[in-house]
Amino acid sequence: MSELSDLDRFCPEGQAPKLQHIGVFTSGGDAPGMNAAIRSVVRTGIQNGIQVTGIRQGYRGLLASEFEPLDSRRMGNTLQRGGTFLKTARLPEFKDSNIRKKAAEIVRDAGFDALVCIGGDGSFTGARLLWTEHKIPVIGIPGTIDNDIFGTEATIGFDTAVNAAVEAIDRIRDTADSHDRLFIVEVMGRDSGFIAIETGLAAGAEEIFFTDNPVTVDDAIDHIRRGITSGKKSSILIAAEGQKPGRAYDLAESIRKKSGFEAKVCILGHVLRGGAPTVFDRNLASRMGAGAIEALRRGYCDAMMAFVRGRITAVPLREVIGKRKHVPAEWIKLAQTLSN
Numbered sequence: 001m002s003e004l005s006d007l008d009r010f011c012p013e014g015q016a017p018k019l020q021h022i023g024v025f026t027s028g029g030d031a032p033g034m035n036a037a038i039r040s041v042v043r044t045g046i047q048n049g050i051q052v053t054g055i056r057q058g059y060r061g062l063l064a065s066e067f068e069p070l071d072s073r074r075m076g077n078t079l080q081r082g083g084t085f086l087k088t089a090r091l092p093e094f095k096d097s098n099i100r101k102k103a104a105e106i107v108r109d110a111g112f113d114a115l116v117c118i119g120g121d122g123s124f125t126g127a128r129l130l131w132t133e134h135k136i137p138v139i140g141i142p143g144t145i146d147n148d149i150f151g152t153e154a155t156i157g158f159d160t161a162v163n164a165a166v167e168a169i170d171r172i173r174d175t176a177d178s179h180d181r182l183f184i185v186e187v188m189g190r191d192s193g194f195i196a197i198e199t200g201l202a203a204g205a206e207e208i209f210f211t212d213n214p215v216t217v218d219d220a221i222d223h224i225r226r227g228i229t230s231g232k233k234s235s236i237l238i239a240a241e242g243q244k245p246g247r248a249y250d251l252a253e254s255i256r257k258k259s260g261f262e263a264k265v266c267i268l269g270h271v272l273r274g275g276a277p278t279v280f281d282r283n284l285a286s287r288m289g290a291g292a293i294e295a296l297r298r299g300y301c302d303a304m305m306a307f308v309r310g311r312i313t314a315v316p317l318r319e320v321i322g323k324r325k326h327v328p329a330e331w332i333k334l335a336q337t338l339s340n
């Protein structure tokens, strides 16, 4: 856990918190490993005498009281499955304090002593407001393929998404090599570049376009030309989708206009959101789920479970939400060095 003074408490030090019944939900973009996190929250909760109820479809389901009592048996055969069996949703209306007030009333009427929110930065923003406005204890578990959440070195689903992207690019490299072709492969991540950089490093991409990397189209063209001179017959560039899925087509058009090079485009998109979670993601999720129960049992809340230097800890949500996590410059330099 973080320094004790860092974390908010919903129960005075030394007293046993009232923790008979909690709600757990998944919110925002789904991610492989979310089911493993739910399974761990349920089974660890039950182990500690806590009833766990699933809230379906995130905040949308909360407002509709879409609840499902969860027991250990219900968690069977969920660990290895991608997606979230509780379903997820987006509810922009949750930015309205009146909607959150209604949600708080529903939480209390349902008898939830606390909520565990499995999602990303946006979902945590909503959860934190339930604590600050209505004193509903919340714990966040970072579940998003983007790995763009400040305060944790890994988010659930990221490892699976990167492995899926690298497998796809290895396949593309076969046909690119057969036809001596240039490919631009677009990955998800919104405007964060973690999927792009980890995939690019592992797949040996020639260039990686994402917000934190100042590479230009002219740089990429020069890189391709140098490769041709040294005998490289095919190249693969990776582009993070940014705010607009499909920007890889814009890059291809720009390269064609400037150099005459024809690039094939492959948008991986939602392929990266599915599939069986990797061992890393399963066990990250299981450890974070158990950590969430532990934090609540110690009376802590308004916190997120985090993976820091190989350990699971809790960090205050106020130190996480809204902060941008940047790709380290040395990772970018290494990718450039190894792609020559």
Ligand code: ADP
Residues within 6 Å of the ligand: 027, 028, 029, 059, 089, 090, 091, 092, 093, 094, 095, 096, 119, 120, 121, 122, 123, 124, 125, 126, 127, 129, 144
């Ligand atoms: P993620 O949690 O993956 O970042 P979103 O950003 O789409 O996904 O947020 C998921 C949900 O969290 C939103 O649909 C909304 O219900 C809630 N949410 C997001 N931002 C806020 C906010 N600023 N205030 C209140 N609720 C929010």
Ligand code: F6P
Residues within 6 Å of the ligand: 029, 120, 144, 145, 146, 188, 189, 190, 241, 273
């Ligand atoms: O936040 C996770 C994420 O997969 C982003 O990488 C992507 O841009 C977004 O969700 C897509 O959201 P949706 O599935 O709602 O189209």
